[in-house]
Amino acid sequence: MSDSVPDSPATTAASGDGASRRSRGRPGHDADTVLRTAVELFNRQGYDATSIGDLARELGVTKSAIYHHFDSKEALLAAALDEALDGLDRAVARAADHTRGEPAVDRLRATVVEAVRILVAHQSAVTLLLRVRGNSPTEQAALARRRAIDDHLAALVARAVEDGALRQDVPPDVISRLVFGTVNSLVDWYRADGSLPAEQLAATVSSVLFDGLVGEPVGGPRSPR
Template identity: 65%
Template sequence: MAEPETEHPTGQASEPGPRRGRPGHDQETVLRRAVDLFNRQGYDATSMGDLARELGFTKSAIYHHVPSKAHLLAEALDEALDELTAVVEEAVTHADGLSAEERLRHTVRRSVEVLVAHQPAVTLLLRVRGNSDVELAAQRRRRELDARLADLVRAAVAEGSLRDDVDPDVVSRLLFGMVNSLVEWYRPGGSVDAAVLSDAVATIAFDGLTRPAPHQS
């Protein structure tokens, strides 16, 4: 009664509110550390106690910053889904005079960029199992994205740019399976440059691993 607590009915409480508490211990910090822990140990294997230890304060103190464990997960999944949705929207709205293949190539490159820039959030998204309402909602959004990516691939096959001897849906799954596998090993600031990686993925996906023949010769 005495304390002006912000209400937090599990899943709501989206207003950031004014900065408060010690600097570096705000919602963003809690979220970032939480996502890192979720990725290292798995969401279910990570307790709020683990997160508290990581942050250097008590479990209860976390609930001053965030309403629930599920809220942290939801924020991260939304981040990843919003970014990936933007990529797909680009491919559709910036259609201009571009061929389907060009739009697909652009989508692959931009997807790699998003995976690199938002690696922790995207990693979490790709591991979601549907164990809660938050996870089920994220899975639905992700399936929608996958369907639109498959449409892009089908368009590129129909236009004659991509090989038609493999089922377009299989092509789509393998292509974005390769792209998504980046989250398993790519670490920002590592030995592989992001732009170089984006090139490598596009090259391998579209042109294959086999050494190109050196001008007939």
Template identity: 50%
Template sequence: MNRVTTLDRSRPRRGRPGYNRESLLQVAVQVFNERGYDGTSMDDLSKKLGISKAAIYHHVSSKDELLELGVNRALDGLFAAAAEATAAGVPAIDRLEQLIRASVAVLVERLPYVTLLLRVRGNTEVEQRALDRRRQFDRLVAGLVAEAKADGDIRPDVDPAVASRLLFGMVNSVVEWYRPNEATSAADLAEAIRTMAFDGFRP
């Protein structure tokens, strides 16, 4: 992802000089991730962006709107991945594997946005809506695990609700330590997660 800093003003732009809605969102999400959403004021954003608050309000109506745009960037990616994975006419276990691969790809491509999403605590209406969508995603995963278990493709002693939370706990942990361009590609990472979850460590 092309990270825009206050010094990077070389690209084509719309609206106020320096930023369009997209590049402004990128910087805002970066600042939210560094300082916490609650700990970031519009003044902080204005200083970091090097533009006035009025110039920010030219693009977005509030800090809340930036948060919503940011978390939806993550959620829309995850739901698109889920829609594609679950549409395939294959057994649930294969759809689950596909969902893991696609979700890891979204995490890696949209790392700052997913990071922001995973730190949302539900303190505002926007955060509540994001948590609702996360829960909807969790239910979808748990449903796939339950279906795969009913098919006999998952061990009978696995609790689908617990297993799906642990599985996505593992997937989501990627935002804490993985940085793109390392020796491990998104596909390697997805494969490592798939292997651990489905086949386990043991030889």
């Protein structure tokens, strides 16, 4: 079997429904194992430079064992991008819900915390998402979803500025890029097996972005020396 087979409707775009994964599995090489390994390879070698044959060798299986779970390399990419985007979509949807009467800045801050948690939980998939350039229909679909998320977040920042909760001498779109650019930068240096737990990381990022570097540390006032 070649490295590429015709795409089925379930594998042509990062649609958010996870339909590109099949339910059946094989002992030791279920769909999640295949996907995790594929994402690692895509990040290490580059998506275009990685073949199904490379993935089969990495897993120690035949190509047909991979096609048992995913119809094509593009289907693996779609599943990975969906993983990165689905949680962000839900977080932004919650932030856009103003029916509870929460101030925009509180909803924005909660979204930052949730975005950090999502990045930590799905760091490899988010890393892959941040590297796509729109070279295929699947990548284009993912980029369109990402732009929609960015637009909703920028609107939330603008609302917080209008409310007087954020400084007004900086354009809202610049604030949005600075805030979420900081969150995205975590993929370059954060290590889940390091000394900084995910919850502490989320609290620290939120505190620094919204309270600044001068002031009380996360967790309360400094102890006297």
